[in-house]
Amino acid sequence: MKFKVASKILDANERIARENRKIFSDAGVYVINLMSSPGAGKTSLLENTIKGLKGGMGLGVIEGDIMGTDDAVRIENLGVPVVQINTGGACHLDANMINEVLGDLPLKDIDILFIENVGNLVCPAEFKVGEDIKVMILSIAEGHDKPLKYPLMFQESSALLINKVDLKPFLDVNVEKIRRDALSLNPSVKIFEVSCRTGEGIDQWIQWLQTLTS
Amino acid sequence: MHEASIVGSLLDIAVKECRERGFNKIASISVRVGKASGVMPEALLFAFDAMKAETIAAGASLAIEEVPVSGYCDACRADFTVEEEFILSCPYCGGSSFRAQSGRELDIIELEVD
Ligand SMILES: Nc1nc2c(ncn2[C@@H]2O[C@H](COP(=O)(O)OP(=O)(O)OP(=O)(O)O)[C@@H](O)[C@H]2O)c(=O)[nH]1
Ligand SMILES: [Mg+2]
Numbered sequence: 579m580k581f582k583v584a585s586k587i588l589d590a591n592e593r594i595a596r597e598n599r600k601i602f603s604d605a606g607v608y609v610i611n612l613m614s615s616p617g618a619g620k621t622s623l624l625e626n627t628i629k630g631l632k633g634g635m636g637l638g639v640i641e642g643d644i645m646g647t648d649d650a651v652r653i654e655n656l657g658v659p660v661v662q663i664n665t666g667g668a669c670h671l672d673a674n675m676i677n678e679v680l681g682d683l684p685l686k687d688i689d690i691l692f693i694e695n696v697g698n699l700v701c702p703a704e705f706k707v708g709e710d711i712k713v714m715i716l717s718i719a720e721g722h723d724k725p726l727k728y729p730l731m732f733q734e735s736s737a738l739l740i741n742k743v744d745l746k747p748f749l750d751v752n753v754e755k756i757r758r759d760a761l762s763l764n765p766s767v768k769i770f771e772v773s774c775r776t777g778e779g780i781d782q783w784i785q786w787l788q789t790l791t792s
Numbered sequence: 793m794h795e796a797s798i799v800g801s802l803l804d805i806a807v808k809e810c811r812e813r814g815f816n817k818i819a820s821i822s823v824r825v826g827k828a829s830g831v832m833p834e835a836l837l838f839a840f841d842a843m844k845a846e847t848i849a850a851g852a853s854l855a856i857e858e859v860p861v862s863g864y865c866d867a868c869r870a871d872f873t874v875e876e877e878f879i880l881s882c883p884y885c886g887g888s889s890f891r892a893q894s895g896r897e898l899d900i901i902e903l904e905v906d
């Protein structure tokens with residue numbers, strides 16, 4: 579016997595994402611889902627952001643990695659509440675993983691919660707976790723062809739940080755092409771050129787963050 | 793890459809729908825997969841065959857209907873379908889103000905049960 583069902587396969591995830599979102603907004607927490615390929619500089623950006631804000635805002639971090647606690651230790655060393663999620667192989671965080679750790683964060687004291695997703699330029703863009711916005715990083719060492727090769731994340735992100743611009747002298751990368759292609763995929767994306775090594779561009783990023791929550 | 797978690801959700805939904813109707817065995821599951829959903833049909837089939845064992849879908853087949861990526865152009869008002877996985881511009885007028893209409897689907901549409 580056959581019967582019709584009309585069910586989105588990711589419905590369960592979307593439902594839990596909406597629950598998370600409600601919990602966050604009730605607690606007054608603005609949530610940023612931070613995505614990039616492995617090593618583009620997510621944790622470095624968080625370190626720079628924490629230092630740049632100098633306690634002017636309550637921050638919290640959820641670290642998502644396949645295994646290990648290195649990134650959470652880096653954040654903890656800066657005195658910011660952090661929870662490590664190990665996905666045990668999964669290539670992205672999903673809404674349920676976030677839901678399970680909500681009790682481990684002092685949400686009442688947090689203005690902006692960063693969720694550092696698993697390093698991966700593809701899959702994290704497919705799964706809502708309860709964020710207000712998605713932000714992505716592309717480091718220039720990855721090459722200027724990335725927006726058109728991995729379009730979804732560029733389309734889904736409200737902001738794109740082009741990181742490691744201190745490496746420009748050593749690379750043949752065309753940063754203008756990254757900008758152009760990202761804007762063609764997503765005309766409203768806000769673009770920042772930054773270096774987490776020299777601190778270049780971090781001020782503009784932090785100013786933008788402050789406008790999000792003010 | 794995350795076909796395993798997709799198949800996990802797919803099996804959860806199918807098993808629940810089947811049981812709710814009083815059946816205990818799934819013979820086939822039909823799904824619609826958009827070409828821009830990020831899910832590869834071959835990888836989905838592979839994960840399905842690996843994960844269905846020890847569920848009431850152990851003997852089930854998976855039928856995948858691929859949905860092309862389509863859009864509507866605000867500038868020239870054309871409805872269009874593209875071969876690619878993403879729309880970069882309207883294929884008729886080259887405009888960049890368009891609305892995606894299909895391509896992100898990831899839906900279960902039919903179950904066959906015994
Ligand atoms: N030269 C240079 N190196 C950087 C910059 N930002 C980060 N790095 C280096 O890049 C490497 C990876 O940085 P992380 O911040 O750990 O990257 P990540 O995205 O958090 O990596 P995963 O969590 O493993 O995906 C580290 O060795 C950083 O020191 C930058 O702006 N310039
Ligand atoms: Mg990291």
Ligand SMILES: [Zn+2]
Pocket residue numbers: 865866867868869870882883884885886887
């Ligand atoms: Zn057109």
